[in-house]
Amino acid sequence: MTSSLERQKLIRSVAEAARAASRIVARATEDQRNQANLAIADAIDAATTDILAANARDLAGHPDLAPALRDRLMLDEARVAKLAGAVREIAAQPALVGRVEGTEVRPNGLQVSRVRIPLGVIAMIYEARPNVTTDAAALCLKAGNACILRGGREAAETNRALLRAVQVGLAKAELPAEAVQLVPVTDREAIAELVKLDDLIDLCIPRGGEGLIRFVGEHARVPVIKHYKGVCHVYVHAAADVETAIAIVRNAKVQRPGVCNATETVLVDRAIAGDFLPRLLAALPEVELRGDDDARGIIAIGAASEADWAAEYLDLILAVKVVDDMAGAVAHIERYGTCHTEAIVTTERAAADQFLHDVDSSTVLVNASTRFADGGELGLGAEIGISTTRLHAYGPMGAEGLTTTKFVVRGTGQIRS
Amino acid sequence: MTSSLERQKLIRSVAEAARAASRIVARATEDQRNQANLAIADAIDAATTDILAANARDLAGHPDLAPALRDRLMLDEARVAKLAGAVREIAAQPALVGRVEGTEVRPNGLQVSRVRIPLGVIAMIYEARPNVTTDAAALCLKAGNACILRGGREAAETNRALLRAVQVGLAKAELPAEAVQLVPVTDREAIAELVKLDDLIDLCIPRGGEGLIRFVGEHARVPVIKHYKGVCHVYVHAAADVETAIAIVRNAKVQRPGVCNATETVLVDRAIAGDFLPRLLAALPEVELRGDDDARGIIAIGAASEADWAAEYLDLILAVKVVDDMAGAVAHIERYGTCHTEAIVTTERAAADQFLHDVDSSTVLVNASTRFADGGELGLGAEIGISTTRLHAYGPMGAEGLTTTKFVVRGTGQIRS
Numbered sequence: 001m002t003s004s005l006e007r008q009k010l011i012r013s014v015a016e017a018a019r020a021a022s023r024i025v026a027r028a029t030e031d032q033r034n035q036a037n038l039a040i041a042d043a044i045d046a047a048t049t050d051i052l053a054a055n056a057r058d059l060a061g062h063p064d065l066a067p068a069l070r071d072r073l074m075l076d077e078a079r080v081a082k083l084a085g086a087v088r089e090i091a092a093q094p095a096l097v098g099r100v101e102g103t104e105v106r107p108n109g110l111q112v113s114r115v116r117i118p119l120g121v122i123a124m125i126y127e128a129r130p131n132v133t134t135d136a137a138a139l140c141l142k143a144g145n146a147c148i149l150r151g152g153r154e155a156a157e158t159n160r161a162l163l164r165a166v167q168v169g170l171a172k173a174e175l176p177a178e179a180v181q182l183v184p185v186t187d188r189e190a191i192a193e194l195v196k197l198d199d200l201i202d203l204c205i206p207r208g209g210e211g212l213i214r215f216v217g218e219h220a221r222v223p224v225i226k227h228y229k230g231v232c233h234v235y236v237h238a239a240a241d242v243e244t245a246i247a248i249v250r251n252a253k254v255q256r257p258g259v260c261n262a263t264e265t266v267l268v269d270r271a272i273a274g275d276f277l278p279r280l281l282a283a284l285p286e287v288e289l290r291g292d293d294d295a296r297g298i299i300a301i302g303a304a305s306e307a308d309w310a311a312e313y314l315d316l317i318l319a320v321k322v323v324d325d326m327a328g329a330v331a332h333i334e335r336y337g338t339c340h341t342e343a344i345v346t347t348e349r350a351a352a353d354q355f356l357h358d359v360d361s362s363t364v365l366v367n368a369s370t371r372f373a374d375g376g377e378l379g380l381g382a383e384i385g386i387s388t389t390r391l392h393a394y395g396p397m398g399a400e401g402l403t404t405t406k407f408v409v410r411g412t413g414q415i416r417s
Numbered sequence: 418m419t420s421s422l423e424r425q426k427l428i429r430s431v432a433e434a435a436r437a438a439s440r441i442v443a444r445a446t447e448d449q450r451n452q453a454n455l456a457i458a459d460a461i462d463a464a465t466t467d468i469l470a471a472n473a474r475d476l477a478g479h480p481d482l483a484p485a486l487r488d489r490l491m492l493d494e495a496r497v498a499k500l501a502g503a504v505r506e507i508a509a510q511p512a513l514v515g516r517v518e519g520t521e522v523r524p525n526g527l528q529v530s531r532v533r534i535p536l537g538v539i540a541m542i543y544e545a546r547p548n549v550t551t552d553a554a555a556l557c558l559k560a561g562n563a564c565i566l567r568g569g570r571e572a573a574e575t576n577r578a579l580l581r582a583v584q585v586g587l588a589k590a591e592l593p594a595e596a597v598q599l600v601p602v603t604d605r606e607a608i609a610e611l612v613k614l615d616d617l618i619d620l621c622i623p624r625g626g627e628g629l630i631r632f633v634g635e636h637a638r639v640p641v642i643k644h645y646k647g648v649c650h651v652y653v654h655a656a657a658d659v660e661t662a663i664a665i666v667r668n669a670k671v672q673r674p675g676v677c678n679a680t681e682t683v684l685v686d687r688a689i690a691g692d693f694l695p696r697l698l699a700a701l702p703e704v705e706l707r708g709d710d711d712a713r714g715i716i717a718i719g720a721a722s723e724a725d726w727a728a729e730y731l732d733l734i735l736a737v738k739v740v741d742d743m744a745g746a747v748a749h750i751e752r753y754g755t756c757h758t759e760a761i762v763t764t765e766r767a768a769a770d771q772f773l774h775d776v777d778s779s780t781v782l783v784n785a786s787t788r789f790a791d792g793g794e795l796g797l798g799a800e801i802g803i804s805t806t807r808l809h810a811y812g813p814m815g816a817e818g819l820t821t822t823k824f825v826v827r828g829t830g831q832i833r834s
């Protein structure tokens with residue numbers, strides 16, 4: 001065990017090394033950063049046996065993990081190949097660093113541009129998922145940043161094995177080892193120390209349970225992009241095509257119920273509820289429906305309590321509520337939604353436009369499953385997280401969210417009068 | 418005096434009213450928001466007598482204000498007319514809310530757009546400057562937000578008079594009075610309460626002295642865009658045109674020394690120092706120069722201490738240092754700069770490009786005065802502040818910095834497989 005002061009020194013030295021490395025990564029060429037990612041992907045492939053052995057030790061060392069966590073932690077050959085593939089895809093994405101965005105010549109002749117630059121040092125704090133280790137490393141490098149990774153205790157061996165592969169890639173591209181570091185202590189106190197270092201860290205992204213994210217929020221002095229829970233809604237409008245609505249709700253609930261963009265509540269217009277709800281019940285035999293009084297007047301299902309409207313079930317349970325009209329649906333989403341993802345099913349363009357305008361969630365959809373709220377599906381490439389707070393990034397966040405812009409001004413001796 | 422609990426309730430009720438109003442402002446039309454701003458400008462003009470009387474009471478009530486603060490607080494007819502003019506200019510800016518940014522059709526036919534939306538509720542915390550009251554109100558309305566203003570104690574009467582004009586404008590455009598509110602208590606505890614309300618406030622922007630900004634940073638649970646001090650540099654490169662360099666340094670130091678984009682340190686290449694420094698000394702008779710040993714070997718000036726390199730003088734004092742080359746200049750800026758604004762003077766394109774690439778300040782210039790780091794000068798229109806932290810906004814920040822984007826997805830029944 002390290003003492004509090006030793007831990008503080010250790011964390012600070014990690015962050016100082018990251019800051020120094022971030023300058024080198026930022027000034028490297030795009031080609032060099034891409035070469036690093038390609039070499040990392042190759043090194044992951046080459047180290048498959050080591051990575052699987054480390055993963056087996058993690059799994060054996062934590063026999064009491066919940067099945068969902070165990071599944072997230074577990075790697076096999078196909079999953080390791082997928083980790084490498086994701087890193088290669090990130091390398092193939094278009095360049096961000098140095099991209100010139102909008103140039104304007106001012107009346108005094110100054111030529112003003114905004115140029116995309118890295119954020120600097122990113123701290124990722126996450127739980128069991130090993131793919132976050134390689135995705136975050138690759139996305140941060142692509143965007144010209146250094147990163148500090150603090151994965152979960154239960155994945156410690158796996159993450160160390162993955163980091164060794166990352167280091168091989170960095171070395172091949174002649175980028176500093178400190179560009180991607182694992183925090184060598186995994187207790188919460190280490191997190192608290194890390195997120196205080198606002199002179200060395202530019203952004204912290206916590207990914208995991210609500211407890212972890214709140215802990216980071218409470219201790220952070222550095223900016224944090226938070227992703228709380230996703231209580232996603234599908235609103236079945238009076239003018240919905242019922243077949244489409246059923247297919248979308250089924251997909252949004254059943255295809256992968258344990259993820260944040262799965263739908264938790266269906267809102268249905270009173271005018272169409274008598275047609276829609278019995279067909280919904282028939283189409284979701286494996287799902288437990290919980291309804292308000294109006295819904296229960298139409299189909300025989302259990303009662304939803306107040307807690308159900310705010311619940312992120314992450315399970316085969318679906319809350320169902322009858323609303324009078326769009327205003328009722330929007331008001332319900334405003335009250336219980338989490339700014340994650342909401343969809344409307346309708347054949348009326350005006351109704352679709354109204355919903356898209358009035359609902360201020362980070363992703364709003366018409367006639368499509370909420371499961372599309374995902375960086376890859378929306379065209380961003382791999383995602384580093386989904387932000388449900390509005391500053392800097394809102395919704396799925398890819399490599400571009402790990403950059404900012406500076407003003408670049410070219411003059412010919414202009415002075416201000 | 419209010420008790421701690423009463424204050425807490427009061428601040429929370431202000432923020433709750435702002436949240437409700439923000440939804441109405443966001444859903445209003447662009448025309449309605451512009452009409453509100455035009456009506457506010459007219460109301461400011463019409464209330465000139467009242468505003469000046471209130472300002473006179475503030476000035477009389479705070480006889481001990483430092484001259485610089487007194488000048489910032491003081492209004493006259495011309496300054497009131499300028500406040501109204503700035504609001505009209507903001508109304509005339511192009512629409513931001515609802516702007517569609519990039520639409521892409523995915524292989525599955527989903528049409529994915531990003532649409533610009535308001536942030537929600539903005540808290541502005543500032544000191545004596547009354548123009549922040551009207552600029553912030555107008556910029557927040559333009560961007561579709563509600564705002565909570567907490568101005569300095571010494572400007573309380575002036576701010577109340579300005580708020581009455583804002584309220585006249587809001588009423589004329591049928592927007593809620595709660596869209597722009599002044600916090601009715603001005604003690605620091607009120608700030609601490611306000612910046613904790615992360616369920617109601619989307620962004621806090623503190624403007625003022627370092628003490629105020631640190632106080633906000635320490636108490637905030639809401640995202641904060643900070644603007645610490647500006648220690649700006651001009652680097653006179655070996656290939657500089659010396660006349661241009663002298664004119665730029667003179668402008669950057671002398672034209673308005675008390676502002677954050679004034680230059681505090683000049684770095685000069687050794688190769689050109691013997692030519693440049695004597696002419697600099699002659700060209701800045703009213704400025705106290707403080708130099709390193711190398712500079713003092715060329716011109717007879719006082720010595721700069723370590724503290725000088727980090728000083729934001731805001732005064733007619735200039736630190737001068739001789740560097741070996743660009744690497745030396747960049748390293749100095751990295752160590753002592755504040756990510757605000759730095760300029761290079763050079764006739765060599767390659768040197769200019771290198772400096773623009775290597776210096777990661779929010780505004781970097783070639784052959785132009787640092788005084789151009791300003792929203793108006795860079796083409797953003799009125800600015801709500803200058804961010805020296807990289808999240809969300811970096812550098813001068815106008816109305817666009819008070820918005821974000823959401824993903825809008827139009828489908829035809831797509832589900833995820």
